[in-house]
Amino acid sequence: MGEVLMRLVTYDDGRVGYVTGDRVVDLGGLLVGGYTVPGTKSAMRRLLERWDQVRKALPAPAPTNSVPLASVRLGPPVPDPTKIVAAPVNYRDHRSEMAMTVDISDLAVFLKAPSSLLPHGGVVRLPYSDRRVDQEGELAAVIGRRAHRVSEADALGHVAGYTACLDITMRGGEDRSTRKSFDTFTPLGPWLVTADEAGPCDDVDLECVVNGEIRQKTNTRSLIWGVAKLVSYVSSVMTLEVGDVIATGTPAGVGPIAAGDEITVTLSRIGTLAVTVASDERGPSPTGTRRR
Template sequence: MAVKLVRFGAPGTELPGLIDGEGRIRDLSGVLPDINGAALSPSSLARLRGLDPQTLPVVPAGTRLGAPLAGIGKIVCIGLNYADHAREANLPIPQEPIMFMKAQTAICGPNDAIVLPPGSEKTDWELELVIAIGTTARRVAVGDALGHVAGYLAGLDMSERYWQLERGGQWTKGKSFDTFAPIGPWLATADELRSPGELVMQLTVNGERMQDSHSANMIFSPAQIISYVSGVMTLEPGDLIFTGTPAGVGMGMTPPRYLRAGDRVDASIAGLGDQQHAVVAD
């Protein structure tokens, strides 16, 4: 049985859960302590697949959802992985994956507010398919790469372009502010999402469609990305890989359009749920 894993409750005190066949949250705290790297192991996931969700307590409707994964080790990101996004950024299509990192402290829940950094003038949106690693991957072949995936999530690689591009060329600086990595609402196990390269991706700002694309438009596939990154660094259970964004970001518009306090960002990836964010000032 495929599983959709969540974490629910107030920030900092989230409990593990899963989504049942009727879309209700079921409490997993009597089964495992949290959704973390250990919970993503093949044996742990097999145990979860064997559960009857009807035997688990129902979580009250409207309970806050946090980030569906705790104890994240590394957040590796792939830049310019859609040809249309590379073109709108006036950058060459990469010949091999471009890698950068985001800080773990940027993680937040799928409906939490996105907080603009003080003085922000160029905060931008990037909807991305996110890979969750379930078993250690070191120098793995492309053909073996997806065997190391525990599941997939929707994620936003929020980017303050001034800090990313005009403060010394360090992309990580513009992408690691608090709340700049919303993930969720759930982590779908790999058997729940058998075709990660065939997903509709959509994002709106204040109800206006900005991104409307498909994960099939990636330059480097999830398997290619995992193989490449694992040749540079060992990937461990609980690590995340953001796989790049399609066209439609604010930086690519004429004139560029960036987020302001009071804006609303709504995003979705087929099979991975919806995110809804208010944009607020720090």
Template structure:
């Protein structure tokens, strides 16, 4: 099943070219209805799909989760990306990092670069959302706690600042268009993933190339932090990371999950002119 948050506060599931509204069926009252649905511990078999139906082309698709408790991110999780970054370490040495939930936007939004005199890069990643709280969980048990998978674009300021700082600007985490349940995704470690910039393929990989699997990342992160239902975990980017500029357009797709297109703009601000 493909879940989508749309038109601000509605939760639906996508059926071909339409979205069926589930908001009233499950009495979802918050502006983060997918998290409310997950925390309500509803059974997918309970869905009767009696709500209004809208053409997908007529709705505004939002980030499926509006405000997760945290976004847990894995750096350096593909060998060829480790090589292109010129480092000799991966998650085991570097550790995971967190992105601010306020950086989240959806596929109907726009990436906004905050400065005109700094470099910003794109990264495509497979991400997923947990349906239960986990702590110190063995990797083999993680799969039973995944609610669904989605596409995540991790936008980054290049520089020497702390990673969580450089990656947490507003609009720097694009998520969507849907969260797809595991039964429809199949093996998450065997998905083709591709990013095009202005029509040109820049990143292309199969997720089998990950150094650490989705489950490994959760196991590692849950040693130090409780991962809560509705949190987003993202799994690292492949080689091909490159620079973003105003008027660029990103087209990202992951097999069995979907695709999204999003434009890029910039603010007329020079970092060098700021009094910091």
């Protein structure tokens, strides 16, 4: 199938579809029981669980099963991962700009709250008036097969596909998982491009732009730990479930963001994630007087 048939989206009230041209084709018919099955899993997670079985049976676009892309409200591609795992200091140039002597090989990974997810077109809300908040553009991998202690050689076979991510980060002395888990601090999207369509995950161009200025520009070949090593390692610590997200780390060019800013992350062969920034107007932070 062509590339446009592999851009999977969650849209409107939890529906799933694929994007072809300027239309979204609904895939609810591929879900056992359709959208009406009670339970806690999103339609996207249910679709990914069956993807190997249904991928060759995608319906062709027709007036009865598709709507204009411009008319839908996109959600995060996977709105309910059981976990978001993130890689700290996974580019050497970022380690240098942060003046750190350690990287992912020393720090391993950390978790972000799934409640921090934000869709394409959403608004990042800055929590406090006295804290610096930075943008961090990243490639994110989405798990497509349950992974428990998988080898590096087999790891990519457990990846459903890739999407763009922003790891929004408040600076301070609190634990990473706190500073990076505020509501709206994990924009994800606009869609999930399946692994076969996205091409080699170790050769993806990444560009992050704030208000028209390029802040970050790299290729994932510069990752310290590539996607395969990340999936293998994380699966040796915690079982990865279908729909779980691994944010692979950010390159140099991290910088402060402010209310009114417009941020985009563009990944070659995958797409562009765009968000804006606003203040939550809570006043000063009640925590963290050190290491600001």
